[in-house]
Amino acid sequence: MTRTAGVAWAGGALYLLTVVLLVGVAPQASGTVHGAGALLAASLLVGVVRRRPSAALAMAVVGSTAVVLGPPSPVGDDLSAAYQGQFLGFVAVDMVLGFIVATCPRGHAGVAVGASLAVQFLVIGGFTHGDAVAVNLLIALLAAVASCMAGLLSRERREHAAALRSQEVAEAVTAERLRIARELHDMVAHSIGVIAIQAGVGSRVILTQPAQAREALSVIEATSRETLSGLRRTLVSLRRTDRGESAAQESPLSPPSGLADVERLAAATADAGVSVEVRRTGRRCHVPPDVDLSAYRIVQEALTNVVRHAGTRRCHVSIDYADTELLVEIVDDGRGTTGDDPVHGFGIIGMRERVGLLHGRLSVGPRPEGGFRVAARLPLPAPAEAAAATR
Structure with a gap:
């Protein structure tokens, strides 16, 4: 005891x-x-x-x-x-x-x-x-009923609080699952697309053009290593979260991707057969990490769709740094479709989720003059808030 x-x-x-x-x-x-x-x-x-x-x-x-x-x-x-x-x-x-x-x-x-x-x-x-019997019995009954009612109210409040906690936990789990799904999709889809195209090129020219086949294999190797590094970083983050460590305590194997890596992404896309022209306008300013990563993932997914579905050899990426928002636009002159539906994939769905979480706006669809356009407007913090975040 x-x-x-x-x-x-x-x-x-x-x-x-x-x-x-x-x-x-x-x-x-x-x-x-x-x-x-x-x-x-x-x-x-x-x-x-x-x-x-x-x-x-x-x-x-x-x-x-x-x-x-x-x-x-x-x-x-x-x-x-x-x-x-x-x-x-x-x-x-x-x-x-x-x-x-x-x-x-x-x-x-x-x-x-x-x-x-x-x-x-x-x-x-x-x-x-005498007459006191009925009165005393009634008082005893009322006292018991009052106590039971107070107990019922307490039970209902506790059950309601437990239901709210369960709902919050379920929503948090769902949000985390969606976040992981978006990260894995955006990280893997582009790399696998590049690898598939380069593997096809290598298999066709391995006998007639060995140099080009070796170049394709080199691209496949570099893309595979980059993808493995990203997957390893994601798994490390998940394991640290399971142990209750915060994101600030993590020591990732490589820094998270952002808009600074768009040129490298364009080079990888060029290796897959699509020439990418990157244009930056506006005055460079501090971009919060979540906005930076989301903008990069939107560009990555849009380029993946161009490689896989557009049937074109070139596209344009423009990044405009405004005072209150970041505009990211990807335009191609291909077939004007992405093949992005529940049967083919969830790329555009992931884009909408990312933009919605940042309270931005997303415009996706074919262009009247031909091709396809993806445009995302992501709000940026005020200069004072950005300076505080930088400090």
Whole structure:
């Protein structure tokens, strides 16, 4: 038995001892004194109530009944008046009932309420006469109902809070799953597209043009290493999160991608057969890491769609740094479709999710003059906020 359990049961024993003292030491005291004393002594049952509610209820019922039965019975017309105050002890029983209704299973609580009310009605009915019987029984019933209602309200609030916590956890898990899905899709789709194209080129020219085949294999090797590095960084981040470490404690194998890597991404896309022209306008400013990564992923996914679906040899990427927003636009002169649907992929869906999380705007669709256009407007913080973030 732990120390806490010992203290709880010691409190229960002290409660019963107090009831015995009230009945035995001062038998001639008024019923109100006995009832109030038993009610105050019920505070000693707090430890038992928290550990064993049924045992606490039994102790409270025994103690309150003993206060009524213990003193010598008065004689004459003073019978009802003498027992009026001694029924105060049953208020402690009602308090324990409220706790049981709030915390215990409903069936267990129903049995406790029925048994407690039966004992109270028998004792009150047996020791009250005349018109006071109905009044005392009604008061006892109302007190029990009030305690049970308070317990029900407490139970509902606790269940509602638990439901909210479960919903928050489920939403957090869903958001994390979507984030991981976006990162893996954006990271892997582009690299796999480049690898597939270079592998096809290498297989066609390996006998007739060995130099070009070696170049294709070199591109495949470099792209594969980069993809493995990104996957390893993602896995390290997930493992650190599982151990409860924050993102600031991470030591990634390579820094996260951003707009500074767009030229390198354009070179990799050129190796896949699509020439990319990158144009930057506006005054370079601080871009928050989440905006920087999202803009890079949007460019990466758009170039992946150009390589896989556009059927063109060139496209244009423009990055405009405005005062309040970052504009990223990818335009090609291909077939004007991306093949991006639930059957073919989730690239555009991931773009919309990224832009939506940053409270930006995304425009995706074919151009009237031919080709396809992806344009994302991502809000930027005010200069003062950016300076604070940089510090």
